[in-house]
Amino acid sequence: MSQSGIGGGAATRGEICAVAAAEAFRGNGEILASCFGTAPAVGARLAKLTFEPDLLMTDGVCTVVDNPAPVSGPAEPAVVEAWLPFRTIFDHLWNGNRHVVMAASQIDRYGNHNFACIGPHAKPKAQLLGMRGAPGNSISHTTSYWVAAQTKSVFVDQVDIVSGVGYDRAAKLGKASTRGHDVRFVISNLAVYDFQTPDHRMRLKSVHPGVSVDEVVANTSFELVIEGKVPETRQPTDEELRLIREKIDPKGFLNKEVPNPA
Numbered sequence: 001m002s003q004s005g006i007g008g009g010a011a012t013r014g015e016i017c018a019v020a021a022a023e024a025f026r027g028n029g030e031i032l033a034s035c036f037g038t039a040p041a042v043g044a045r046l047a048k049l050t051f052e053p054d055l056l057m058t059d060g061v062c063t064v065v066d067n068p069a070p071v072s073g074p075a076e077p078a079v080v081e082a083w084l085p086f087r088t089i090f091d092h093l094w095n096g097n098r099h100v101v102m103a104a105s106q107i108d109r110y111g112n113h114n115f116a117c118i119g120p121h122a123k124p125k126a127q128l129l130g131m132r133g134a135p136g137n138s139i140s141h142t143t144s145y146w147v148a149a150q151t152k153s154v155f156v157d158q159v160d161i162v163s164g165v166g167y168d169r170a171a172k173l174g175k176a177s178t179r180g181h182d183v184r185f186v187i188s189n190l191a192v193y194d195f196q197t198p199d200h201r202m203r204l205k206s207v208h209p210g211v212s213v214d215e216v217v218a219n220t221s222f223e224l225v226i227e228g229k230v231p232e233t234r235q236p237t238d239e240e241l242r243l244i245r246e247k248i249d250p251k252g253f254l255n256k257e258v259p260n261p262a
Helices: 013-024 038-049 086-094 134-140 167-173 213-218 238-248
Strands: 032-035 063-065 080-083 098-103 142-147 182-188 191-194 203-207
Touching: 013 038, 013 098, 013 182, 013 238, 032 038, 038 098, 038 142, 038 238, 086 134, 098 134, 203 213
Parallel strands: 032 098, 098 142, 142 182
Antiparallel strands: 063 080, 182 191, 191 203
């Protein structure tokens, strides 16, 4: 569908990223969605409002809600579906009943992830979030990653410390320790990546409209798997744009996280 005439014209780069994040949840069904970052948060809400209505989302406190609050703008009264206090979140996590999209400060070709610190762990140059739940998340259930500004310092040859477990390390741990390991997608402001290769190296799945493969390569420190002509990330439909702009993110926080290229 054409993007013209929907509250400001063609889709922005941020909206493209949000649609890519929504697509990451396609086929997930009735599992818990958790998101770091504006684009993944918008994407999960968009998926629930369109092709994944059974996706589970919380109020951020203790209940599963049918109408998660918008990322920006006024919220409607919550329609509560279930009681989900924090102590029960781990039951979902350990049973693989969750898909988390975490932010990545560094990520490598096998999906090893870092948002703990930059530099040596004993004396880092910069302290970040710490390990948080990343190790348990990445070996227990589906995990994807979000990078709002892709550069060579984020897509690195080797992460400074492993927070989230990549495919090469998971193979060394063995299936008994990583029954739920599934690094599904990496979504950045430039492109979408997966690990659907024989050795689970990162593959360039699609480039966002206006982005070239050369630009992606120039902002990656390792060799990507690139197979033939790389397709474009799909554009949002008119209805998806309406939902993003009128219902999910009316104040346009997406466009602050991912500004349109100059």
